[in-house]
Amino acid sequence: MATPPAPPPASVPSSVLAPPIFSIARVDKLKPADLHDLGDAAEQAIRDGGGFGWLDAPPRDLMERYWRGVLLIPDRSLFVGRLDGVIGGSVQLVRPPRNNEAQAHAAMITTCFVAPWARGRGLARRLIQAAEAEARVTGVQVLNLDVRATQEPAVRLFESLGFVCWGSHPYYACVRGEAVVGRYYYKDLTEPADLASDSRPTTHHRDNRPL
Numbered sequence: 001m002a003t004p005p006a007p008p009p010a011s012v013p014s015s016v017l018a019p020p021i022f023s024i025a026r027v028d029k030l031k032p033a034d035l036h037d038l039g040d041a042a043e044q045a046i047r048d049g050g051g052f053g054w055l056d057a058p059p060r061d062l063m064e065r066y067w068r069g070v071l072l073i074p075d076r077s078l079f080v081g082r083l084d085g086v087i088g089g090s091v092q093l094v095r096p097p098r099n100n101e102a103q104a105h106a107a108m109i110t111t112c113f114v115a116p117w118a119r120g121r122g123l124a125r126r127l128i129q130a131a132e133a134e135a136r137v138t139g140v141q142v143l144n145l146d147v148r149a150t151q152e153p154a155v156r157l158f159e160s161l162g163f164v165c166w167g168s169h170p171y172y173a174c175v176r177g178e179a180v181v182g183r184y185y186y187k188d189l190t191e192p193a194d195l196a197s198d199s200r201p202t203t204h205h206r207d208n209r210p211l
């Protein structure tokens with residue numbers, strides 16, 4: 001298992017530190033070390049308040065089976081985001097099943113999370129942008145997503161990336177016996193991509209090939 005990059009010592013001015021290296025990849029398989037790091041990141045995010053289904057972190061073997069299962073599902077792409085080589089978060093892009101011709105133009109962004117240690121540096125933004133880029137090149141015209149209204153950083157992130165809220169659901173989720181409101185978003189990909197995206201260094205690859 002790789003160790004997450006350590007925060008800088010308080011005595012070192014941030015201006016002399018090298019910026020972290022981001023890498024975003026769509027993955028078809030996960031090496032045991034990556035599976036472990038992804039499990040760690042997901043577990044930490046769930047303990048911190050989740051936001052992608054689980055309320056309590058499942059046992060590790062179940063967590064790893066979940067990620068292996070994700071890789072097997074047709075029409076589902078898994079993206080992982082690394083900070084200095086360590087997986088800190090992920091997102092999935094899900095297309096409708098082949099029989100759903102009426103919605104073949106749309107896809108869904110789901111299960112977006114970043115481990116607490118990797119937050120606030122632009123990793124989630126880059127993950128969503130990579131999923132959106134793949135959606136565009138594969139002909140998707142509309143991206144959909146939904147999120148608990150209480151996940152404020154996620155709401156801010158999606159809205160800053162141009163997702164439009166079209167509705168809310170008062171009983172979207174139930175957390176510790178309390179109903180939680182959900183928000184539903186779409187993004188029209190027939191509009192030009194926002195070219196003013198983050199210019200900080202990122203590598204995008206799929207199994208080491210450029211996306």
Ligand SMILES: CC(C)(COP(=O)(O)OP(=O)(O)OC[C@H]1O[C@@H](n2cnc3c(N)ncnc32)[C@H](O)[C@@H]1OP(=O)(O)O)[C@@H](O)C(=O)NCCC(=O)NCCS
Nearest residue numbers: 051112113114119120121122123124125151153154156157
């Ligand atoms: C939401 C989440 C994925 C953001 O990850 P992140 O890597 O910290 O996000 P980024 O660093 O890319 O931030 C992008 C934007 O998100 C918003 N944001 C991120 N953290 C925030 C915070 N703590 N408070 C307010 N806004 C925040 C900001 O708009 C930020 O814009 P900026 O880059 O101009 O500052 C992460 O907080 C998380 O995993 N939360 C729990 C799971 C969840 O809510 N998932 C979404 C639903 S499936």
